[in-house]
Amino acid sequence: MTIREILNEATHSFEAVGIPSARLDAEVLLAFCLKLDRLEFLKNPETKISKTQLADFKKIVARRLKWEPVAYITGRKEFWSFTLEVNQGVLIPRPDTEVIVEEALNICRTQNLSKPRILDIGTGSGAIALALARELPDAKVVATDISPAALIVSQKNALNLGLAKQVEFIQGDLFEPVNGIFDIIVSNPPYIADREYQELPPGVKDYEPKEALWAGQTGVEFYEKLIYQSKNHLNENGWLLLEIGARQEENVRKIMEDCGNYNSIDVRNDYAGLPRVIKGRKKVSG
Ligand SMILES: C[S@@+](CC[C@H](N)C(=O)[O-])C[C@H]1O[C@@H](n2cnc3c(N)ncnc32)[C@H](O)[C@@H]1O
The missing domain is CATH 3.40.50.150 (Vaccinia Virus protein VP39)
Structure with missing residues (x-):
């Protein structure tokens, strides 16, 4: 799957449970999962990610779908x-x-x-x-x-x-x-x-x-x-x-x-x- 496809899928699943900032959350969590800068990977949306990365990201998405805050998943918060x-x-x-x-x-x-x-x-x-x-x-x-x-x-x-x-x-x-x-x-x-x-x-x-x-x-x-x-x-x-x-x-x-x-x-x-x-x-x- 490409970054674009993965982001779309995660965004839709977040929207389906009513998470308000669905797209942003999907991007932040994928960047965290891939250990990449969010703006950097958005420049290359057709890049494919590995099966291992996809499996890791699905676990992260599952946590967010249970409403765990993004900051607890990434362990970071800007202030x-x-x-x-x-x-x-x-x-x-x-x-x-x-x-x-x-x-x-x-x-x-x-x-x-x-x-x-x-x-x-x-x-x-x-x-x-x-x-x-x-x-x-x-x-x-x-x-x-x-x-x-x-x-x-x-x-x-x-x-x-x-x-x-x-x-x-x-x-x-x-x-x-x-x-x-x-x-x-x-x-x-x-x-x-x-x-x-x-x-x-x-x-x-x-x-x-x-x-x-x-x-x-x-x-x-x-x-x-x-x-x-x-x-x-x-x-x-x-x-x-x-x-x-x-x-x-x-x-x-x-x-x-x-x-x-x-x-x-x-x-x-x-x-x-x-x-x-x-x-x-x-x-x-x-
Ligand atoms: C609303 S949080 C604020 C945390 C941080 N100052 C902030 O603004 O993000 C309240 C904090 O007060 C602490 N707290 C609760 N009862 C307390 C008490 N009796 N004495 C000292 N700290 C307490 C909690 O552990 C928590 O960290």
Whole structure:
């Protein structure tokens, strides 16, 4: 079979089960299987592939037909300006999460924080912590996760990106393992409520770690803890930035306002126009 025929066949089988990005997935997975650059092999669609390659690709297609995410099959996901290794121990980083990186960088620029101390709670693959470390070479970044499996992945990513010296990884529940005071705390915590969790698409619910997604009955459980506990780990005028779900703006804003320790509370939308990051600055006491 030629590359063109194989791609058409895989695309049709993905479409038949309702996979939305059927053609792109087929191309990415075939490139992965053949260990070739996707754009390169698309230039030669009449090339024939071997029986062994075809057998390998059919196994990969079978995994995708069961809704396994492409990133878990290839073990890679692009984020910010780099590629992260991922496996089922970590959430696949989403493009929307780049908004929290942009906001943290804006704060560093506008507040003239040249050597910020930054804490990332629930680092997963290391996406946010590593993007900030890469953009801010003089920053000191601490990244935590409750999941030892996630920390293996994030530490590997730090090594791959040459950022291992700049980012310290620690395991534990929220602030329990954290020492010190920070200029910026960032977090993309679990924020899916009980009822929503049951309704997640199969590619998410059946493959991504529940502890990365599910927050509890209401979905705001982690925000309450992060907002109330962050004030003990922020410098005066330090900033807390949290990724939020599209329908959580009102509830999380209220938690931040009721806490009473933050001013300049504001929400930034993502590129789809949905509320995505809430930020607040710790009030100066006294
Ligand atoms: C939504 S994922 C975000 C991962 C990554 N920061 C990103 O944006 O792609 C939430 C992360 O929080 C971690 N987590 C869950 N409960 C935690 C806790 N109590 N303390 C620290 N981390 C926790 C999960 O293991 C997961 O890696």
